[in-house]
Amino acid sequence: MLRPNGSVFMPSVLTLVGIPGLQSVQCWIGIPFCFMYLMAVIGNTLILVIIKYENSLHSPMYIFLAMLGATDIALSTCILPKMLGIFWFHLTEISFDACLLQMWLIHSFQATESGVLLAMALDRYVAICNPLRHARIFSQKLLTHIGIGVTLRAVVLVAPCIVLIKYRLKFYRTTVVSHSYCEHMAIVKLATEDIRINKILGLFVAFTILGFDISFITLSYVQIFVTVFQLRRKEARLKAFNTCIAHICVFLQFYLLGFFSFFTHRFGSQIPPYIHILLSSLYLLVPPFLNPIVYGVKTKQIRDHVLKMIFSKRHPDH
Secondary structure, three states, X not given: OEOXXXXXXXXXXXXXXXXXXXXXXXXXHHHHHHHHHHHHHHHHHHHHHHHHHOHHHOOHHHHHHHHHHHHHHHHHHHHHHHHHHHHHHOOOEEEHHHHHHHHHHHHHHHHHHHHHHHHHHHHHHHHHHOHHHHHHHOOHHHHHHHHHHHHHHHHHHHHHHHHXXXXXXXXXXXXXXXXXXXXXXXXXXXXXXXXXXXXXXXHHHHHHHHHHHHHHHHHHHHHHHHHHHHOOOHHHHHHHHHHHHHHHHHHHHHHHHHHHHHHHHHHOOOOOXXXXXXXXXXXXXXXXXXXXXXXXXXXXXXHHHHHHHHHHHHOOOO
16 A cells, blocks of 8 residues: 555565566576575485484484574575575565565574574583583483574564564555565665664674574683693594584584674675675575585584495495
């Protein structure tokens, strides 16, 4: 419904343009995006299957890795099918409620992934700094509570941002969203009303989750490094350090990409819009794509089981 000043009252449908300024080459951009998505789904599914059927991998570290894999599949599936629909088939329209649902799912899965990375860091901290108590601390009951806790934290903290958009913002200057998916600030900035509360709440949620998680992850790894460098035997130091390398790689690529995307979107007014959109899209697609590769290469148990599956299929007689 149009108002006299040209604003739209509670639009029922929004239009996602994809990547502003790059619409003519979006069909080509979709090819590497599709490849990353397929590899993310295949790689993470493979890790989930290996962990499920190998009893030797039912330890906390691998259960957290399975949680991370499931979250990665869900996160990339929330964004990519619709994005490819825009890039390849010009299916740009999305209902307002579906857009809010996509936004809630994307940001909830991002927050869940951050929580799982924190749990993985704490698991490595106890395993290296207090190994005799590790099995007693990280019981099956605690793992279940952590899984439920990180999911509920994400869902509950992200929900108010969605509710504020739905019930507080009524008038929008346009229904065209200059983005490839329904990102919180991309939708909020379309409103003609005062959006300061929405901005403050968005920042509060981001810093509550990321600030808490990054602080404790950093403290855990500082303690781990202190403990590792105090070990007398070089072999023991290398073994302890090697169990952390994959976690550190995943931690760095997730948070560095996230912070770069977050701050350029809010404060990088001089950066072209297509850079914002590409960065935020890659932030959602690169971690699910890289995580199984990093863990597959750096984790001996996963690597051995993948090789065993490949060679048993090539040589069924053996």
